[in-house]
Amino acid sequence: MTSRTTFGKLIERYGRVEIPIIQRDYAQGRADQHIVRDDFLKSLHDALCLPREDPTLPLDLDFVYGSIVNGSFQPLDGQQRLTTLFLLHWYLAWVDDCSEDFRNRIVTSRRSRFSYEVRPSSRDFINAFANYIPDISAVKCKDIAEMITDQPWYFRSWRFDPTIQAALSMLERMHEVFRKTSGLYARLIDETAPAITFQLLDLDQFDLSDDLYIKMNARGKPLTPFETFKARFEKHLEDQMKNPPPDLCNGTPLADFFSHRIDTRWSDFFWPFRCKKTATFDDAMMNLLRAVIIVTRDPEAPATSHDLADLRSMARVSGYTWFHDRGWLDQEMVLALITLLERWSAGPETFCCYLPDTRHLDEQVLFQDILTKPTSLTFQQLAQLAGYAQFLVHSPGEVDSTAFDAWMRVVSNLATNTDYNRPEDLRRSFAGLRELTLWMNDIVNHLASSDGVVRGFSREQVAEERIKAHLMGFGDGWPERLDRAERHTYFRGQIGFLLRCCGLKLGEVDAEFERLDATTASELVEPFEHYLACASQMFDDLLKHPKGSGRLWERALLAVGNFLPYVGRNRSLLTTSYDEAWGWKRLLRNAAADGRASQILKALWDQLEDPGSYAADLGGVIESATEIDPWREAILATPSVYDYGKYRMIRFSDDGGIYLLKKTQMNGRHAELFTYCLFETLASELEPYGFSVQYCEAKSTEKKPGICFTRDLSNFEIKFHLVLYEAPKKYQLYLEDSINVASGLRLRLEELGFEKDEDGFLTKIGGINKLRAKVVGLAKSLNEGD
Secondary structure, eight states: OEEEEOHHHHHHHHSOEEEOTTSOOOOTTSGGGHHHHHHHHHHHHHHHHSOTTOTTOSEEEEEEEEEEETTEEEEEEOHHHHHHHHHHHHHHHHHTTOHHHHHHHHEETTEESEEEOSOHHHHHHHHHHHHOOOSSOTTTOSOHHHHHHTSTTOOGGGGGOHHHHHHHHHHHHHHHHHTTOOSHHHHHTOSSSOSEEEEEEEGGGGTOOHHHHHHHHOOOSOOOHHHHHHHHHHHHHHHHOSSOOTTTTTTSOHHHHHHHHHHTHHHHHHGGGSBTTTTBOHHHHHHHHHHHHHHTSOTTSTTHHHHHHHHTOTTSOOOHHHHHHTTOSOHHHHHHHHHHHHHHTSSSSSSOOOSSSSSSOOHHHHHHHHHHOGGGOOHHHHHHHHHHHHHHHTOOSSOOHHHHHHHHHHHHHHHHTSOOOSHHHHHHHHHHHHHHGGGGGGHHHHHTSTTOOOOSSOHHHHHHHHHHHHHHTTOTTHHHHHHHHHTSTTTTTOOHHHHHHTTOOTTOHHHHHHHOOHHHHHHTHHHHHHHHHHHHHHHHHHHHOTTTHHHHHHHHHHHHOOOOOEETTEEEOOBSOSSSTTBHHHHHHHHHHOHHHHHHHHHHHTTOOOGGGHHHHHHHHHHTOOSOOHHHHHHHHOGGGGGSSTTOEEEEOTTSOEEEESSSOTTSOEEEHHHHHHHHHHHHHHGGGTOEEEEEOBSSTTSOOEEEEEEEETTEEEEEEEEEEETTTEEEEEESOOSSOOHHHHHHHHHTTOEEOTTSOEEEEEOHHHHHHHHHHHHHHHHHHO
């Protein structure tokens, strides 16, 4: 038999409630249980604040199971809720200046009628706490835990008792939630119209043993965040969504449909993705909810950018209260969630895919990322997920895989090749996708029409997609040709640079639509195939053979022209990084958008004929380069420059100096370009004469980088430096210790034109090649003198 009762009636009925030794410590107040704790306290607060006649009252806290042992009621399930109610009675009595009333109800002969037998320290704390009446009001108390732990009855050793520490943590949170309330203690102890109740099940009346009950219950833990969410979400569906789309749940009430599916089909679907440690899929489900909430936000709502930032933050843990209070459990989210779960769980396989292959989106990989790291999903992934979900939600019945593939090709190309820096950028993409949904089943023809403008994504990429759609309309192998180009590992759908090399202007889409017909499109086939073959080989080599054939491509392109893009105050020789500003992808984007970069690429590729002879052709381009900048000539002659820094940054300073940066700034390690390029050659020339040659980097702007070479001379080490003196062409060669120099060496240096500078160094100023000759001549002279 069960009966609805209150905490007060439970104490009154049995005289004493005792948490038995077989139970675990109080956990609901622990920091790692803050979601359950906060949700529970909010429910209690809301119920106590409602009018007595409110039809939703009382708040029912479900079943409390237990039996009578030695005259005391011992709960086997409900320990956490009962302990929280005990603490809440004490706290609200203090707030409303009713502590004496609380003590009269709970304490007999200075012994608490609610007790913990889990640990002696827990029992002693509960007894002392039940008798304690603070001497200050709740409003004036700033730190309730400190107030309690400062009492003479509180033992320092209690800080190691997890039940006591969890109770203090719960009281601190209660202090935040209830401190400024009044009159709630009276509502809490009101037995006529109770605000909070639970269902009491006395196991003695059912003749059930404790062991059998424990096996049946098999929990002994507070509700997980997902269990809490599920229970409250089902109530939310029942109250707020009475008229779902008729084809969504086959006519079944939405709450009933969700409840049944989550315990059957969806549970089976999630089982392979469960946490192996806990054998639950709670975290996976909550992570999916979070991701679906993100991609179903209304892009026109004022709070959306802020919502997206919060949802992507790891600082907030998913939970019903947060989702509900922010208004995120709306019909669009529910529709998307149920649709996705129904679609994914529809087949005999673990995960039912709807795209014909993984070219444009790997559904399973994205799903795994959603389940394991929703806050780490990139903006690009979220834009793809939004487009993916929209198609499935708005496709009743069987999914047209061909139309879906064409749609996801466009969505992925747009998302992957748009720069996202903040949530506002993602919000704009969401808005653009919603507008496109009307044409999702015929997206290519829509883009090829005069109305095919798309907002919310990179304008250059939108223009590229529209021109490609126009070319596809001519047939003649263009759909397959463009698909082959887009599939390249590095291009990832962005091939505007190839279209630009063919003479198409992405910035003038309407004009190109007018100009392009079947004849002109046919004329583009040969050049497009040539540039695609060159580009594919070039980037295959850059990715797979960076120091071999890839290096040859880099040098050949530099021989043709200065293609280095600006990255802040620097320029970069570029890396194969895809997403960074110093990657080759940046050059390809520039080539699609403007003439300079595309002209250099085209000029190189136009010099290549047979793919089998690329290496020879590239070598010829490098060898035949004339009238090029000295800095480019130096790099071409010194391939090791490409290996100097991780980001391959070059700083062209205002005074004409050119520096290689180890990272990105001059206040870090850096080298001067021309001395660095001379270093290897000079080392090979000087080492036969007994010199040890090193390149001395600078680590700040106060030091000058350059070549250092040393030699032992009559048991005395001499050390020379070759550094930039005055950019761009004056260099300085000086002897480090010019004071103690031997007279014979001094004479030789003076004969070579060395003079004392204002700092007393024996130095020679001149062009770098002339100083190189002086150094070699000096080395020979010293060697002959020995």
